[in-house]
Each structure stands twice: as structure tokens, then as C-alpha cells.
Amino acid sequence: xxxxxxxxxxxxxxxxxxxxxxxxxxxxxxxxxxxxxxxxxxxxxxxxxxxxxxxxxxxxxxxxxxxxxxxxxxxxxxxxxxxxxxxxxxxxxxxxxxxxxxxxxxxxxxxxxxxxxxxxxxxxxxxxxxxxxxxxxxxxxxxxxxxxxxxxxxxxxxxxxxxxxxxxxxxxxxxxxxxxxxxxxxxxxxxxxxxxxxxxxxxxxxxxxxxxxxxxxxxxxxxxxxxxxxxxxxxxxxxxxxxxxxxxxxxxxxxxxxxxxxxxxxxxxxxxx
Numbered sequence: 367x368x369x370x371x372x373x374x375x376x377x378x379x380x381x382x383x384x385x386x387x388x389x390x391x392x393x394x395x396x397x398x399x400x401x402x403x404x405x406x407x408x409x410x411x412x413x414x415x416x417x418x419x420x421x422x423x424x425x426x427x428x429x430x431x432x433x434x435x436x437x438x439x440x441x442x443x444x445x446x447x448x449x450x451x452x453x454x455x456x457x458x459x460x461x462x463x464x465x466x467x468x469x470x471x472x473x474x475x476x477x478x479x480x481x482x483x484x485x486x487x488x489x490x491x492x493x494x495x496x497x498x499x500x501x502x503x504x505x506x507x508x509x510x511x512x513x514x515x516x517x518x519x520x521x522x523x524x525x526x527x528x529x530x531x532x533x534x535x536x537x538x539x540x541x542x543x544x545x546x547x548x549x550x551x552x553x554x555x556x557x558x559x560x561x562x563x564x565x566x567x568x569x570x571x572x573x574x575x576x577x578x579x580x581x582x583x584x585x586x587x588x589x590x591x592x593x594x595x596x597x598x599x600x601x602x603x604x605x606x607x608x609x610x611x612x613x614x615x616x617x618x619x620x621x622x623x624x625x626x627x628x629x630x631x632x633x634x635x636x637x638x639x
Contacts, residue, residue: 378500379416380445383424384458391425391442394418394479395472401493401520410486413465416479418472428464429479438463444485448500448531455527460484487527491520495570499528504569510560511551518556525563525572532570533589539566541591549600549639553607555621566590577612577628584632592633601638 379400381391395418404411421429428439439462445453466480491513498504510521539545547565552558556575563571567589574580574588584592598604608622619627629636 376418377451378447380447380453381425381462382443382445383439384441384443389423391439392420392422393447394420395476401488401490403490408484410460410484410488412483412485412488414481414483416481418470418476419479420476421467421479425462425464425479428462429467429477432464432467437465439481446496446527449502452531454496454499454531455524457485457487457527459488487523489516489520489523491517492524495521495524496528499524499532499570504532507548507564507569508551509569510557510564515554515556518560519575521570522556522559522563522572522575525560525570526575528570529567529572529588533567538586538589538591539594541593542595543590544595544597545590546597546599549598549604552600552604555608555610558604558608558625562596565596577624580625581628581632584628584634593635594633595635595637596629597637597639599639 376395377393379394379397381394383389383391394416396416398415398417399412400414402412403409404413424439425442428437431437441458441460442462443456444459445456448454460483462481462483464479464481468478470476470478498509510518513521545565547561549561552561559573559575559580562580563573565571566573571589572583573590574583582588583590586592605620605622608620608625610621611618612621612624626636
């Protein structure tokens, strides 16, 4: 997604129409409510207050139509911007509709724009992870260890969405590499994906967030090239916690055993420590 005019200091978000990249909808300094589900509504429903916004294109047209059907601007790509103004990742948001527009305390002709929209990928807790990336604070492993299950899911969503920005064209590790997975904090499926992503790609690294995605990552272009070796430390603790039953080719298996089978099928040698 293209984000024109990157020089605006403090801008965290940018909107662009989904059907026409040239229809840039403007920047915003913040987006209150973006990652907060509306009580009693569908999980993807959001009411967002874009503060310090400079609406343009289709979004600007909608600001003059509040209260009518034409206040619906449509679908868009919502870019999350880094401190350098570059897009760190983006979400596809549906049914962006302007419900209120007021002058912004930031001045300079900016407005505070309230919209409704729908996106089930805007998970609670993701904003904090984006802030870590924006501030350059993802410099050590284990920052996800204290997160609750909902926040771990949000962590994984940001890891996936931001991977290209953080890797910046870095190639996969060559075949034959040895990766070390710390199993002490693997307590469920999502914590396993947090741990394997970190083992392969470093802090907030992504290497799948479900079994199908894990298989895709093992086929290359996601940080590692098979065959490689995975040393799984404290694997007995992980085995005791990954007991969720999954259907196997011949019988039911635990999630731990299914994961080991996937690694074997994709040419990964797993050493259980």
C-alpha cells in the first residue's frame, strides 16, 4: 500500500481506497477505538475516532454527507505507519462510514473524524505491539511471555502483518541451520507459534499461527529453508501442555504429535531436549 507525503511528523495511520491506489484518503495522528470491539456488536465492528486527520479523496467527500447514505466512503486499506512514515503493515477495512467530523485541537486545518468500519483482524492488544515496533523496542526475545491468551493472538497477528517491514528484504536462513526453540513458555497452540516465530525470525518473528500456515512457512520464503534442525528445549513441558486432540490420518493425535509429524514431513529434524 502506497502512503504519499511521508514527512508528517507523528502520523500513525494512513487510509487508501481499496479499488484505486491513487485515491488516497489521508493521514491520521491516532485512531482511538481501532482495536476495541463494540459491546454487543459483531466482533469486527469498530467505531474509530481518527484524531488529527486530513481527509482527502473519497473520505473527504464523505465528511460533507454525515447522516446520509453517501457518508459511506467504502472499503479501504488502513496502513499502520512507523516513526519513519513508512507503512509497517496494513489492514483491509470494510464499510468505512463517516458519522462525525469536528475541528481538531491539533489545528492546522486538521479534523477529528469519527467513522464506523468492520475488520475482524483488528485484535485487542495489537496497538501495544505496533507501538513497540514503532519505537524500535523489539530488541530482545521473550517480550510475549507474560501475555494472556487474547494478547498472544494479537501478538501473532502483528507479527504476520509486520513481517515484511521488519525483515526489509532479508533472505531466508540457508538450509542446514540449527534453530533453538525455548519450550518453557509453550502453554497452548498460540504460545507455540510465538515461540517458533521467535526461534526462526527473532523478536516478534512470524512462522505460522495455525497448522496450515506452519506448513506454508516450512516451504520457504518465511525465514528458514528446509532441511534444518530444530532443538526444542524443555520439550517435555510443552508436550504435557499441547494435549489438544486433533484428527490424524489413522487415529486421533495430540497437537504436539501433529506438529512433530509436520516437521518431519517438511524435512525438519527435531531434537527434543
